Amino acid sequence: MELREFFNEDVIKLELAGDTKDDILKELISLLQLPGKSEGILFKMLKRRENLGSTGIGRGIAIPHCRSLVVNRLRVAFGRKPKAIDFKAIDEKPVSFFFLIVAPPLEVSNQYLPVLGRIAQLCREQDVPERLSALETPAEFLELLGDKQV
Amino acid sequence: MHPQLEILLELQDLKAQKREMEEAAEEHSREIESEVFQVKPEDAVLHLEEKISEMEEALEPEVLKRYRLVSGRRPRAVVPVLSGMCYGCFMDLPTSMSKTNDEIRWCEHCGSFVYFVA
Numbered sequence: 001m002e003l004r005e006f007f008n009e010d011v012i013k014l015e016l017a018g019d020t021k022d023d024i025l026k027e028l029i030s031l032l033q034l035p036g037k038s039e040g041i042l043f044k045m046l047k048r049r050e051n052l053g054s055t056g057i058g059r060g061i062a063i064p065h066c067r068s069l070v071v072n073r074l075r076v077a078f079g080r081k082p083k084a085i086d087f088k089a090i091d092e093k094p095v096s097f098f099f100l101i102v103a104p105p106l107e108v109s110n111q112y113l114p115v116l117g118r119i120a121q122l123c124r125e126q127d128v129p130e131r132l133s134a135l136e137t138p139a140e141f142l143e144l145l146g147d148k149q150v
Numbered sequence: 151m152h153p154q155l156e157i158l159l160e161l162q163d164l165k166a167q168k169r170e171m172e173e174a175a176e177e178h179s180r181e182i183e184s185e186v187f188q189v190k191p192e193d194a195v196l197h198l199e200e201k202i203s204e205m206e207e208a209l210e211p212e213v214l215k216r217y218r219l220v221s222g223r224r225p226r227a228v229v230p231v232l233s234g235m236c237y238g239c240f241m242d243l244p245t246s247m248s249k250t251n252d253e254i255r256w257c258e259h260c261g262s263f264v265y266f267v268a
Contacts, residue, residue, distance in 0.1 A: 037151045037156070037251075041156065041159055041160060041163070044160060045160070045163045045164075045167070048164065048167070048198075048201065049167065051197070052189050052193075052194045052197060052198075053187055053188060053189035053194070054187075055187055057186055057187060063186075063187075066163070066167060067163060067166040067167060067170065068159075068163045068166075069159050069162055069163060069166075069228065069230055069265055069267070070159070070267070071267075072230060072232055072267040090187075090188055104230065105162065105163070105165075105166035105169075105226065106226070106229075106230070106237055113182070116182055117182055120182060120186045
């Protein structure tokens with residue numbers, strides 16, 4: 001299993017418009033193209049997870065994640081906000097890169113934790129923030145995942 | 151979506167989040183939460199328990215009664231329906247059952263509340 005398998009160009013947005021944590025979460029959720037009510041429920045769950053502690057892990061990266069019944073399989077998205085925003089990250093620095101992960105509570109293939117772990121592993125690599133900044137197209141994001149082989 | 155079903159869904163999601171934090175078997179999850187996100191699972195569980203109690207109070211008496219009954223005997227009181235199948239007991243639901251979430255409904259086999267995933 002590699003991260004590249006879970007992403008496609010439709011769930012990648014390199015110019016997020018939102019200026020607040022809530023706006024960014026909503027924008028990331030919208031990439032999943034869920035029905036309206038489901039988006040609202042998912043937003044509440046992600047907010048609840050953020051209330052336990054920010055998913056901003058430092059170096060300009062956040063990984064909002066949760067399990068929710070509103071999805072029927074593991075879903076991921078990536079967004080970049082060129083002008084970083086305050087996300088209450090662990091290192092207190094603003095955040096530009098957002099990896100969203102959502103999985104159903106019951107998951108036959110049990111991919112949620114491995115995918116979360118692999119994204120965390122990717123984000124620890126020294127050159128990743130710089131390479132995410134330099135992306136010009138969603139295809140380049142997919143290439144980056146392929147290069148990293150995580 | 152029926153407002154009570156929305157609360158039930160949120161409750162189920164909160165319970166999933168709580169389970170994620172507390173299950174000793176999921177050491178990997180605890181490691182990620184505490185090392186990568188610097189969240190103390192024990193504190194998170196307490197916080198989630200409070201939220202769950204708070205939300206249970208928002209359920210109507212009849213819904214709460216069934217919710218408690220099903221929660222007492224099954225791991226999940228609210229389950230998705232995919233391709234007409236209840237994911238609580240993996241039995242087919244009657245084809246006559248409308249596939250919307252505008253009403254509160256439950257599986258006639260296992261009693262779990264059902265949610266139709268779009």
